[in-house]
Amino acid sequence: xxxxxxxxxxxxxxxxxxxxxxxxxxxxxxxxxxxxxxxxxxxxxxxxxxxxxxxxxxxxxxxxxxxxxxxxxxxxxxxxxxxxxxxxxxxxxxxxxxxxxxxxxxxxxxxxxxxxxxxxxxxxxxxxxxxxxxxxxxxxxxxxxxxxxxxxxxxxxxxxxxxxxxxxxxxxxxxxxxxxxxxxxxxxxxxxxxxxxxxxxxxxxxxxxxxxxxxxxxxxxxxxxxxxxxxxxxxxxxxxxxxxxxxxxxxxxxxxxxxxxxxxxxxxxxxxxxxxxxxxxxxxxxxxxxxxxxxxxxxxxxxxxxxxxxxxxxxxxxxxxxxxxxxxxxxxxxxxxxxxxxxxxxxxxxxxxxxxxxxxxxxxxxxxxxxxxxxxxxxxxxxxxxxxxxxxxxxxxx
Numbered sequence: 001x002x003x004x005x006x007x008x009x010x011x012x013x014x015x016x017x018x019x020x021x022x023x024x025x026x027x028x029x030x031x032x033x034x035x036x037x038x039x040x041x042x043x044x045x046x047x048x049x050x051x052x053x054x055x056x057x058x059x060x061x062x063x064x065x066x067x068x069x070x071x072x073x074x075x076x077x078x079x080x081x082x083x084x085x086x087x088x089x090x091x092x093x094x095x096x097x098x099x100x101x102x103x104x105x106x107x108x109x110x111x112x113x114x115x116x117x118x119x120x121x122x123x124x125x126x127x128x129x130x131x132x133x134x135x136x137x138x139x140x141x142x143x144x145x146x147x148x149x150x151x152x153x154x155x156x157x158x159x160x161x162x163x164x165x166x167x168x169x170x171x172x173x174x175x176x177x178x179x180x181x182x183x184x185x186x187x188x189x190x191x192x193x194x195x196x197x198x199x200x201x202x203x204x205x206x207x208x209x210x211x212x213x214x215x216x217x218x219x220x221x222x223x224x225x226x227x228x229x230x231x232x233x234x235x236x237x238x239x240x241x242x243x244x245x246x247x248x249x250x251x252x253x254x255x256x257x258x259x260x261x262x263x264x265x266x267x268x269x270x271x272x273x274x275x276x277x278x279x280x281x282x283x284x285x286x287x288x289x290x291x292x293x294x295x296x297x298x299x300x301x302x303x304x305x306x307x308x309x310x311x312x313x314x315x316x317x318x319x320x321x322x323x324x325x326x327x328x329x330x331x332x333x334x335x336x337x338x339x340x341x342x343x344x345x346x347x348x349x350x351x352x353x354x355x356x357x358x359x360x361x362x363x364x365x366x367x368x369x370x371x372x373x374x375x376x377x378x379x380x381x382x383x384x385x386x387x388x389x390x391x392x393x394x395x396x397x398x
Contacts, residue, residue: 003054006363010034014307017094020086028067028082032304035064037312037356042285042305068297084299085156088134091306092160095124095131098314098371100335104161105266105376106133106189107170107273108150108180111280115140116293119302122153123276125170125269127320127348127374128341130276131313132306133157137295150175151183158187168192170270173252178235185256192255192267195228199252201239202227205390211252215241221379223259224388238262244380259387265377279349280305309349314369315359316352320344321372329355335370341377 011030018026035047044064051060066074071081105125112118118140123130134153138144154169161167167189171180173196184191195211202208203226214222222241227234238259243250253267281288285305292298321336322329359365379385 004363006360006365007034009365018087018090020090021082022080025067025082028063029303029307032064032067033308033311034360036285036304036308037353038360040353040357042287042301042308043289068300070296082300082303084303087303088153088156089160092133092157095133095310095371096160096162098369100370100372101338103166103373103376105168105170105269107270108175109172109273111277112140113288117295117298120146120149120153122157123273125272126313126371127317128272128275128344129279129313129347129349130273131310132276132302135299135302137299137302139295147177147179150180154183154187166190168266170267172270178233181235190255190257192253194267195252195254197249197252199228200230203388211239211241212250215243215250218243218245218247219382219384221264221383221385222388223262223264223385225259228254240264240267244383263376264379264383264385268377279309284349312352312356313348314352314371315355315366316348317371318366318369319351319355320348333368335372338372338375341374
């Protein structure tokens with residue numbers, strides 16, 4: 001069965017990026033991604049419907065299902081199956097090949113699919129959304145380790161990140177752990193980890209107190225080095241206490257960056273991972289509407305979601321950059337310089353999906369795509385920031 005020429009371009013690109021997969025697995029991935037973008041949904045029913053022009057219903061449905069199966073579960077049982085873990089580094093290399101910047105923000109977080117499965121995900125934060133680049137699927141509502149799977153995911157990605165790049169790894173307070181802290185630093189990256197509101201902190205040259213009291217109230221921030229928590233869990237680092245005007249309580253964020261290099265507002269990037277999960281779910285690929293519950297099959301389906309998201313965001317980047325510059329996207333052939341964050345009337349995901357669908361239907365793909373991250377956010381203009389200087393440094397300055 002012959003497909004339109006544009007499908008062969010999708011297949012060629014996915015095969016080039018995922019050389020670790022067998023040719024039949026590369027073809028299956030290309031079919032899933034092509035159908036998902038064309039349908040605007042990654043549910044099996046939607047993808048099958050988008051491919052019916054070229055395949056018979058039962059044939060394409062069975063082909064797509066078996067791509068997700070373990071080898072022993074296929075109609076012709078075999079020993080081959082898609083090993084998703086082998087795809088994390090190639091996927092990250094794909095992102096990095098499009099990346100036009102020297103800084104990278106990653107987020108580690110979890111998302112649920114009803115009460116069926118939990119996805120532990122490492123995502124690249126990008127222009128108000130996120131690109132999943134590594135994940136582990138676990139049964140939901142069951143006790144089990146999260147820390148070791150997250151550390152394993154980060155180790156899979158590390159070889160694909162260019163040396164010398166500044167990498168932040170953001171996590172919410174539910175994932176705080178000394179082992180995660182050490183694991184991130186061991187990769188040469190920088191943790192930016194929110195800690196519990198009742199945490200204590202001893203600034204250099206000062207006495208220990210509740211960290212939240214370092215900022216006197218809304219509109220203030222405090223940054224300084226010291227020791228968080230009490231022994232034996234004590235952890236040296238830089239604490240950022242940020243209490244914005246619209247916050248009910250302050251953020252307490254611990255990092256290993258020096259105070260002068262730690263942006264007070266950088267932790268705000270973490271909200272993008274929630275918007276990225278929305279793109280995977282209701283407003284995008286509709287992952288929560290799939291009936292798949294087997295963790296291994298769900299993990300393979302996430303590879304489709306990740307590749308489709310990357311492709312769509314790259315298309316959306318070129319279209320958005322062209323609009324900002326007042327030119328047609330077809331005439332913008334080179335990536336622009338980094339820009340500060342700006343409000344969007346239309347998400348880059350929505351914009352990119354519209355353009356990607358147009359290109360698939362018109363049998364013409366953009367050859368030149370890129371990912372240009374926005375500059376990391378600056379503090380709000382009315383935020384009063386205090387940088388702690390230990391008494392010994394003050395005396396030396398005098």
